[in-house]
Amino acid sequence: MPLIELALPAPDGQKLLSDRHAETVTAISDALRTSLDNLSRLQGRQTQYAFEAVVVALGSVRLIKTEDSGLFSFDDAGGELQPPDFRIVLSDGAQPLVEVKNVAPTGTGLEAKVRAKDMASAQAYAQATGGRLLYALFWSRMGIWTLVDPSAFNHVGSQQRLSFVAAFKANEMHLLGDRMLASEPPLTFSLITDRDKEQVVEGLGDGEETRELTIGGVEFLSAGRVITDPDEQKLAWFLIMHGDWPQTEESQFDAQGRLVSLDYVSAPEPPDEDAARQIAEQAFAILCTLSKLYTLRLLEATTTKQGDIRALREEPEPALLAQLVPDDY
Structure with a gap:
């Protein structure tokens, strides 16, 4: 029903909603076609689902919930509010709010960029709802996740920017149960x-x-x-x-x-x-992080050998990575 509400144009005359079936199908089909033809949107959504699956597979949080779905109303006197992608409840009861970003490799190097006004509105939402804002950055060239506080970014013009090296130093993925694996x-x-x-x-x-x-x-x-x-x-x-x-x-x-x-x-x-x-x-030598292992597994399941997207998500296996490496190992 929320999908119908968002897809349909405003009612015209006295026509009942139950009589607008064909119109609804057309509206949803048009919106779906627009999204499926937008590669960057698909990649962004796939990255968002991958983060959720990794958190579930790590098995160390009490809850993860999509935060930016549905409508909400707020008093805009203090500025804009923008909900991040997820709310997470950690084992100690803390509730970070996580915005997920895919950082694609560019000719200028590895650097995450967020519009300053978007970060400010996300921080305002976190403050209004009693959470701490964090950015989950997926560095697609290396397949590595970093979880960083907004304070790690540098304000440059209208953007907030963060290099891969700085993100790696400030990484807090351990909060979600991530670990680095090594072997002889x-x-x-x-x-x-x-x-x-x-x-x-x-x-x-x-x-x-x-x-x-x-x-x-x-x-x-x-x-x-x-x-x-x-x-x-x-x-x-x-x-x-x-x-x-x-x-x-x-x-x-x-x-x-x-x-x-x-x-x-x-x-x-x-x-x-x-x-x-x-x-x-x-x-010994470092293999990789648990989060990278599961992300690679997920991408293999949802992309072709050529790297084309064939699915956005695969249902995560709860606590899979925690079971692979027990706490007392």
Whole structure:
């Protein structure tokens, strides 16, 4: 009903609302076509849904609710009010109000920009409703979320601006249960063959042949050590599937030339020798944050391989990330 109310033009004459079905369908269809043809609007909405799904999957807040839906009235004597996207109730009862922004890469670098008057009206709304305003910025080039207070921004002309480095320093995603994951590299998913069942199917000449293989088992390994704990196996699989480390495929053979295993190896690519030395000395490397892991998973489910949007949202799995990494881990 609220959708009908917003889509329909003002009533004309004494025509009953129940008799305006065709008019309603046309109005909603036109509005939908306009939105679906607006790529930036779709990307913005997808980012907003992704943030909601990440918060639900992290499983650390008591409530998250869309704040900017529906109509509201206010006394404008003190200026404009603009509701942010979400109201969140944290475990300690605090209620931050979160405005979600997608920060697309540009030629001028990584910088979030918000109109100063929009930030002022959102802050006024937060003050009027007893909440604290925060900005959830999705840096799409890296797939990273930062949650920052408006005080972190710099006022430049008619805009409030924030660099990625400054946002990362001021990041408060930990309030929502976000954590950074690290592991000793590499992480390996190994398909182990049953060599007794290996058969030559066809000889191709020049020593080449086609063989039929049977998978006898699978293993997960961290730095060459087999992972036996079921919770760690589940976590390793999720990290291999959705983590930042690039993956290579390696084949292991025995002395008779039979395939022992097919290994999918995930390992970091240090940018320089100093970074590689640091990883070796500390015996671990950063994979990524929990929030990034779930965002990548969500984007895989809602976009094509070419990056085109095929859906705006996928129902989040409550506390999935909290279950992957228990509090006492």
